[in-house]
Amino acid sequence: EKLNFLMSIIGISGGELAHAVSLDPSYISRLRSGKRSLPKGQRFLDDIAAYFATKVHTEYQIKLLSEAMSYEGEWPEEKEAAQRLIYDWLHTEQDSQRDTIMNILQGAVSSFLLDAVLSPDRDPDLSTIGSDVREYYYGCSGRQEAFLHFLAAALRAPAGQDMYLFTSESVEWLAGDGEFSASISTLLTEFAQNQRRLKIAHPIQQNVTDLIHRLQRWAPVYLTGFAEPYYYPKVRSDFFLRTLFVVPGTVAMVSSSLEGSNAESVTxxxxxxxxxxxATMEMEYLLSLAKPLARVFTPGNHSGITELLKDFYNKKEPMLVIHDHLAPFPGTTPNSGTDFSGEPDLQNYAVVESIIRSSPYTEVISKPDLDVIRSGSIPIQLTELAPDGPRYLSKEEYVDNLDHTIRLLENNRNYHILIVPQTFFNFYLCIKKGVGVLISKPDRNAATFFVEQSNVLEIVWEYANAVMKRVEKTDKESALAELRELRDALAE
Structure with a gap:
């Protein structure tokens, strides 16, 4: 459990760890699966601790590891001191830390859910991009520079020409500062505005954390609303890693590396x-083997959302919704043709009622804020996709919705509400086990994701259940009492 956790937070495979500490990959695999116990008193435990001491360096990685170790001090800057901490933690026998580690990793997933739907609002300086274009670029900073030059060159492509992106290499270089992320988003949006699409093929390597990590790093790309994510369904653990970006007929960006090597990369x-x-022929072959990973909707590109919502809501599977505010679903009837109206179902509440007639439906919401409700600032989920969205509930609409919610709770065994003290930062997550998950944020111009890939569904479902376990009062009467108290307070 500890070894898997360390590997997860820095995003490496068993092969890379085995190479770094001079062990056979099959031995690492047996350690990770529990078929072999972690030996004590052997030199390689020192080597493992030393390796992770050099790799755990970002603020976020240090935070996750400190929580897992129950270490409250300041993380040491000296690698030797960090190595001793990690060694002692690995060496100490403890009861299973599975629940602790899973909760921490699920926290990492929730960060992805938040970060992936935040829209950048910077105004980057692009005046120097495209000048001084070279053939070779070196290291992480060189790859960032190469990618910006690649995007600038891609703007010369004719209308309707797609861009293909694939990498099995580390994606840490995509986690640049805000200026870098904003530059990517600006260039890609400009590229896509002329009837062009971006097709991104993700490899799924050793675990789901790797996929989540990659999606998080690609968030600025998906936020353009013009990207189509795919995944290669065969799990791979390759020693030879590759990056291949191409705009057919215009430009390509290529790099490669060996897993575990510290040699400076060349792009x-x-x-x-x-x-x-x-390069085009390689990418077209790869995409022919890939499968869709997620659908991405934006206010300017939400074709098919109405049909997707209808099909999603009608599947007879347990449904979990996590969001900050008690608010109705948008209607699923098109405004005109296939356009998504996004009008909330404020009168008949047909969507929720149809769901709870056939399947268990649980909402997890933050503790209601009276000031936010009275000011008319409660957003309605998914209405950010509608023209002039998102929409907000007036106080009167909120009270009507609250009354209807109380009636549903009183009269339907399938319907449950759990109220938690934490906030979810206005993000909305709706998951049906084995069917799909909707992830959105009711901000203007934000993107909405619909994911069906089974591994992603599994870890999001685990995250949702971990949130529910933190609820102190899970009985229906407690929720009803709190909602009735809220209604009385709003009536004053």
């Missing part, structure tokens, strides 16, 4: 027609 930008054609 190549190619515009010679034959080189671009070779």
């Amino acid at each position: 190549v930008i190619a515009s010679e027609p034959r080189a671009v054609e070779a």
